[in-house]
Amino acid sequence: MPVEKRLERGRAAEQVQAMVMAVIADASGVAPGERRESGLPLSRASAKYLLTAADRLRRMALKEAWGAHGRDPVQLEAALGAAREWDDIMRALSSQFGVVHPFAEMVESLPLGEHEMQTLGVPYQSLHNGEDLLAL
Numbered sequence: 001m002p003v004e005k006r007l008e009r010g011r012a013a014e015q016v017q018a019m020v021m022a023v024i025a026d027a028s029g030v031a032p033g034e035r036r037e038s039g040l041p042l043s044r045a046s047a048k049y050l051l052t053a054a055d056r057l058r059r060m061a062l063k064e065a066w067g068a069h070g071r072d073p074v075q076l077e078a079a080l081g082a083a084r085e086w087d088d089i090m091r092a093l094s095s096q097f098g099v100v101h102p103f104a105e106m107v108e109s110l111p112l113g114e115h116e117m118q119t120l121g122v123p124y125q126s127l128h129n130g131e132d133l134l135a136l
Contacts, residue, residue, distance in 0.1 A: 012045035047097035051090055055102040058086035059110050059133065065120055066112055080122065090128045101132055110134060 042050070065079035094100055110133040117124045117133075124130035 008045050009049075012043060012049050015043060015046040016049050042097060044097055044099060047093050048099045048103065051093045051099045052102035052106050054086045054089045054093065055132070056107055058083050058090065058127070059107065061086060062110060062112065062117075062120070062122070062133070065122075066116055069120060076120075080120065083122065083127075087127050094128065101129060107132075 061079045061083035065076055065083060068075035068079055112120075113134065114124060117130075124133050127133065
């Protein structure tokens, strides 16, 4: 990996860490489930790391939803709600910073196909860059 890329990623990691720590410190004593937002400016590289993290969490929620499908409707709805929330965060990052795709080396293909996504009621086309979920 080129030195410039390593430096950019190092600065991005430091910025993401500082942002997360600021939000966490702000959130002490806040009701569980309350969404916190930060107004800190991000570099494009930092936004891409956050997009990648949100994508990983969205994939995890979709896997959890598939595991709960047909077995636990409450867990299924909670997991689908989490997937939609992460998808909204990804859309916001893309629109604000122009980042679109996650770092491919940091995500795994979703072990679900188009049919399973349809069964969950979440066609991959309805998700932000949903084609990325199945195509890695």
